[in-house]
Amino acid sequence: MSELENAERLDRRMITMTAVLTGSIAVVGALVVGSTLISSGTPVALSVLVVLGGMVAVLGLSVGVDYIRWRATTFRLTEERLELRFSFVLNRRRSLARDRIRTVDVTASPVQRLFGIAAVVIGTGQHGESGESEVKLDAVSRERAHQLRHELLRHAVDTESRTADGTIAELDWRWAGYAPLSMLTPALGAAAVGAVANVASWFGDSDDVVGSVVTDLLIAAALFGYITVVVGVLLAGAIGATLLFVEMWWGYRLDREPGGTFHVRRGLLTSRSISLEERRLRGAEIIEPLGVRLARAGRVDAIATGIRDGGQGERTAHKTLLPAAPRAVALRVVSEVLREPDVASALTSLTPHPRAARSRRLRWALTPVVLVFAVLLAIEIAAGDRIAAATGPAFGGLVAAVPWVFAVIAVPVAVLLAIDAFRNLAHGLSGRYLVARRGAVRRSTALLQRTGVIGWTVRQSIFQRRAGLLTLVATTAAGSGAYTIPDVDVAEGIAFADEAVPGLLAEFVERPDEAYAAGLARDRER
Amino acid sequence: MGNTVRLRPPNNQLNRRCLLWWRAWIALVVGPIVAALAALGLLVAPVLVVPAGIAAAVGVAYGVIMPLWWYRVHRWEVTDTAVYTRTGYFWQESRIAPMSRIQTVDTVRGPLQQLLRLATVTVTTASAKGAVRIAGLDADLAADLAAELTQITQATPGDAT
Numbered sequence: 001m002s003e004l005e006n007a008e009r010l011d012r013r014m015i016t017m018t019a020v021l022t023g024s025i026a027v028v029g030a031l032v033v034g035s036t037l038i039s040s041g042t043p044v045a046l047s048v049l050v051v052l053g054g055m056v057a058v059l060g061l062s063v064g065v066d067y068i069r070w071r072a073t074t075f076r077l078t079e080e081r082l083e084l085r086f087s088f089v090l091n092r093r094r095s096l097a098r099d100r101i102r103t104v105d106v107t108a109s110p111v112q113r114l115f116g117i118a119a120v121v122i123g124t125g126q127h128g129e130s131g132e133s134e135v136k137l138d139a140v141s142r143e144r145a146h147q148l149r150h151e152l153l154r155h156a157v158d159t160e161s162r163t164a165d166g167t168i169a170e171l172d173w174r175w176a177g178y179a180p181l182s183m184l185t186p187a188l189g190a191a192a193v194g195a196v197a198n199v200a201s202w203f204g205d206s207d208d209v210v211g212s213v214v215t216d217l218l219i220a221a222a223l224f225g226y227i228t229v230v231v232g233v234l235l236a237g238a239i240g241a242t243l244l245f246v247e248m249w250w251g252y253r254l255d256r257e258p259g260g261t262f263h264v265r266r267g268l269l270t271s272r273s274i275s276l277e278e279r280r281l282r283g284a285e286i287i288e289p290l291g292v293r294l295a296r297a298g299r300v301d302a303i304a305t306g307i308r309d310g311g312q313g314e315r316t317a318h319k320t321l322l323p324a325a326p327r328a329v330a331l332r333v334v335s336e337v338l339r340e341p342d343v344a345s346a347l348t349s350l351t352p353h354p355r356a357a358r359s360r361r362l363r364w365a366l367t368p369v370v371l372v373f374a375v376l377l378a379i380e381i382a383a384g385d386r387i388a389a390a391t392g393p394a395f396g397g398l399v400a401a402v403p404w405v406f407a408v409i410a411v412p413v414a415v416l417l418a419i420d421a422f423r424n425l426a427h428g429l430s431g432r433y434l435v436a437r438r439g440a441v442r443r444s445t446a447l448l449q450r451t452g453v454i455g456w457t458v459r460q461s462i463f464q465r466r467a468g469l470l471t472l473v474a475t476t477a478a479g480s481g482a483y484t485i486p487d488v489d490v491a492e493g494i495a496f497a498d499e500a501v502p503g504l505l506a507e508f509v510e511r512p513d514e515a516y517a518a519g520l521a522r523d524r525e526r
Numbered sequence: 527m528g529n530t531v532r533l534r535p536p537n538n539q540l541n542r543r544c545l546l547w548w549r550a551w552i553a554l555v556v557g558p559i560v561a562a563l564a565a566l567g568l569l570v571a572p573v574l575v576v577p578a579g580i581a582a583a584v585g586v587a588y589g590v591i592m593p594l595w596w597y598r599v600h601r602w603e604v605t606d607t608a609v610y611t612r613t614g615y616f617w618q619e620s621r622i623a624p625m626s627r628i629q630t631v632d633t634v635r636g637p638l639q640q641l642l643r644l645a646t647v648t649v650t651t652a653s654a655k656g657a658v659r660i661a662g663l664d665a666d667l668a669a670d671l672a673a674e675l676t677q678i679t680q681a682t683p684g685d686a687t
Contacts, residue, residue, distance in 0.1 A: 305652070454627035455656040458533060458620040465618075475623075477652030491530040504624050508603075508610055510534045 007074040007085075014139035017115045018066040019059065026055045075137060077151060082122065084135050094135055100124040102280055102305075104149045105318065106273035108142065113271060118145040122152060146273070153261050153275060168336050169322055169329065171252035171266075178324035179245035180238035181291030183442075188244070189237025249323050254333065262302070262337065264321060274318050280304045282452035282478035283433060284321065284334045286445040293443055298330045299323055302337070303448060303479035319479075338433065338447060346430030347445065350437060351496070356467035357487035358422035365418035369410045376403035417441070427472075427485045427496060434474065434500045436485045446483045452476050453501045458494075472497055533620055536603035536610045543642045544600075544662035548593040550638050556585030602660045604671060606678075609649050609658050621658045627651045628679040633672045635665065647672055 030051045037047040072088035082101070084094040101122055108118040120137045140148065250268035257263050260278040265271075283303040292298060300322035322333045335343040379387075380403055388399045421440035428435045430447065437445040457473040464470055464487065472485040472493050488496065498505040563578035595615070602611045609628070612620045632648040639645060645668035646661040663671065 454651045454653055455621065455623040455658075457622075457656075460618045462616045473655075475651065475653035475656030481654035481656070490532055494531045494533060504608065504622060505533070507605060507607065508533050508536075508622065509531060511531050 006078075007076045008144075010070055010073055010075075010137060010139045011117045011141045011144070012070065013115045013117050013141070015063060015066050015070055017111060017117065017139075019063050021111065022059055022062040026058050029058075030055050075135075077148075082135065082152065084137075096122065096124060096135055098152065101152050102277055104152045104275055106145045106149055106271075107267075108145075108271045110269045112139070113142075116142050118142050118271075120145050120148055122148075149273065149275060153257075153277065154259055167253060167255050168262075169252075169254040169325075169333050171249055172325070172329075175249075175297075175323055175325050176242055176245050178292050178295060178297050179241045181289070181295055181297075182241055182324070183289050183291070184244075185237035185241045185291075186233060187237070188240035189233035189235070192233075192236040192240060245323070252323065254321055256336075262321070276302055276304055280478075281337070281449075282476055283446060283448040284338055285447070285479070286330055286334060288443040288445075289324075290441050290443075292324045296327050297324045298327055298445075299325070300330050300333050300337075301479075303446065303452075303476070305478040334447065340431050340433060340447075343430055343433075343447065346428060346433075346435060347437075350426035350428035350435060351492070353422070353425040353427075353487050354467075354469065354489045356469055357425055358419065360463070360467065360469075360487060361418040361421045362415065365414035365421075366411070369407070369414045372410070373403055373407050376406055425487065427488065429496075429500060436474070436483050438484070438486060446479075448474060448476060448478075448483050450500050452478060453504070456497055456501070456505060457482070458497075460490075470494075474501075536601040536612050536620075538602050540597065540600050540602070540660075540662040541644060541664045541667075542597070543644055543664070545593045545597055547638055547642050547644055547662060548596060549589045550642075552585060552589040552592075556581065556589070560585065600662070602663075604675070609660075609675070611658050611660055621656075623649055623651050623656060623658045625675075625678050627656075628675060631672045631675045631679065633668050639665075645669070647675075649675065 033054070034047055034051040037050065038044055068088055072086050073084070075082065075084045077098075080098055082096045082098060086092040101124060103121070103123040105121045105123075106118050107121075112118060117139045118141075120140055122135045122137070124134075137148075247268045247270075249266050251271075252266040253264070255263045255265075256278075257275075262276045262278065262281075264274045264276075281302060281304050285301045285303055286298045287301055288298040299320060302319045302321050304319065321337060322330060325333075331344045331347070335341055340346075380400060384399055417440045421438075424437055424439060424443050426435075426437045429450075432450055433447040434450050434453065435445065435447050437443065453474045453476055455475040457475060458470055459473065460470040468490050469487045470490050470493050472488060474483045474485070474497075475481060476483065485493070494505065494509055498509055560578050560582045563574050563581060567574035567576075567578055599615045599618075600611075600613050602609075604610070606625070608622055608624045610620070610622050612618065628649050629652055630648075630650045632650070634646045634648065635644070636646075639662075643665045644662050645665045646659065647663060647668050648657055648659045650657045660668075
């Protein structure tokens with residue numbers, strides 16, 4: 001390793017951490033195994049010998065492996081490159097060009113924090129072969145981790161700094177109130193109740209006192225009715241969502257740092273430090289799930305190149321710049337992040353879509369409702385009497401009402417969602433950004449840099465053609481790769497796409513003379 | 527439709543040998559099914575001759591009509607500044623990728639395409655969803671096109687994101 005000057009090793013405390021972790025697991029394991037052996041009649045001395053031997057073997061193996069990993073791994077930061085070497089039996093060398101480095105994320109799990117170490121993931125933000133575009137230093141001291149972050153992202157300093165650096169947003173504890181409104185709440189609650197029921201069923205098999213109490217409680221809950229269960233699930237979900245919020249967003253802060261980097265810091269147990277270079281930013285997206293939207297709040301995600309979308313669980317949360325917060329805060333964050341002062345007014349003057357889009361949404365929403373209603377009705381007519389007889393006199397009368405109850409509830413819901421979806425459809429321009437808004441249950445307002453659009457896809461089904469509509473898809477290197485503007489008016493949509501990204505469509509657009517003249521007149525007005 | 531702003535269709539059609547290519551594909555899919563049914567019908571259960579006949583009739587009709595239809599609706603064009611394709615009729619899709627954003631140009635020739643001297647050119651951009659595919663060009667034309675596209679994209683600075 002001597003040929004590498006200034007080579008650094010990972011932090012030595014990683015070995016101590018492994019030793020303590022495996023040590024405590026080994027002790028627990030030893031106690032369990034030991035007591036089992038002794039109670040099954042094995043001589044005490046032999047049991048102790050076996051258990052101690054096992055402990056030493058496990059501990060020695062894991063600490064040995066970690067020690068080798070520590071010995072064999074070196075990294076070095078030069079003017080141009082970050083080099084990572086692993087040389088034990090085989091030699092492996094990874095090297096990243098420093099000017100390709102796009103992200104430096106620092107995370108520390110609770111155990112790592114206890115030992116003062118952190119994991120640093122350095123990414124080039126390239127798509128393609130996963131793993132090849134990342135270098136992970138899984139144990140460096142906390143100070144070195146933050147120092148590395150600064151050093152590695154410094155190269156962007158020469159880019160202009162148009163506004164003052166500083167804090168863009170900080171956690172406001174009132175935002176925790178939006179956490180239970182997320183879609184996650186019922187799922188979390190159901191999972192919690194399900195886990196309780198599961199645990200209860202473990203105990204249910206034996207004649208355990210605790211088990212039977214839990215089972216009794218469940219039976220009681222069932223007796224008290226579904227409303228109790230539903231309220232319980234929602235309550236558990238709300239508590240879970242709030243706790244999750246506290247863990248994820250504790251100490252949240254969004255800063256703009258010198259050198260054109262955004263820095264998000266957050267996390268209670270696992271601390272996360274996520275940086276995003278401004279030059280990779282292609283826009284921002286305001287996400288408003290239905291519950292959060294009704295509370296007039298929204299979340300802000302970054303649209304940036306090099307953040308892999310989906311997969312890898314935790315990384316998907318890396319693009320979130322602001323948790324669900326009041327709309328005014330979200331808009332302020334978007335306009336500061338994008339350096340676009342007029343975002344709020346641009347969003348109020350978006351172009352709505354033609355009424356034909358509403359009919360399409362109503363049809364989509366009502367078709368499944370009608371189908372389910374027809375199926376329910378058919379079952380009722382064909383077998384209603386038998387089902388009524390089987391359920392007994394108390395519920396017999398209700399069976400005939402099921403299809404109608406379904407219709408009375410489902411039709412208004414479907415219609416409201418369809419109308420809401422239509423009213424949310426909008427698109428427009430805001431300075432350097434193209435705005436696309438859609439969705440009812442999850443409304444998304446994407447602000448996409450116009451120069452970040454690297455192609456258009458225009459879709460038109462036979463139904464859309466008859467209704468004079470088409471669907472525009474702006475493809476981009478960032479975020480999900482494509483942002484869709486569904487059901488725009490044909491002429492208006494093509495003119496919009498042409499205006500939003502000048503030069504890309506122009507040579508393929510056919511304009512009749514009068515429309516062309518009108519377009520010129522509109523251009524003059526601007 | 528003549529009096530609104532709209533996208534004009536791309537100028538070029540695919541090579542006429544595409545008709546053969548598509549028909550060969552259909553024959554390869556339908557042929558074995560018909561043959562199996564017919565063989566079973568002749569040897570085991572004569573009833574199966576009927577579905578064999580129906581499958582053959584449908585396959586022939588499909589193979590005669592659909593390729594003509596596809597040939598009409600698949601179009602492409604490469605200009606100095608962009609690659610433009612249009613496919614489909616019931617679900618029409620037009621894709622435009624600007625030259626300046628093209629990252630890779632691939633030419634692929636399957637076994638059938640090699641027999642017929644056809645090729646597929648795929649142009650990708652930095653977007654995961656922005657690839658433009660022209661399937662069924664004359665092989666020589668495709669090679670020239672790929673060379674030309676590669677040259678143009680190399681001349682364009684930037685990382686195309």
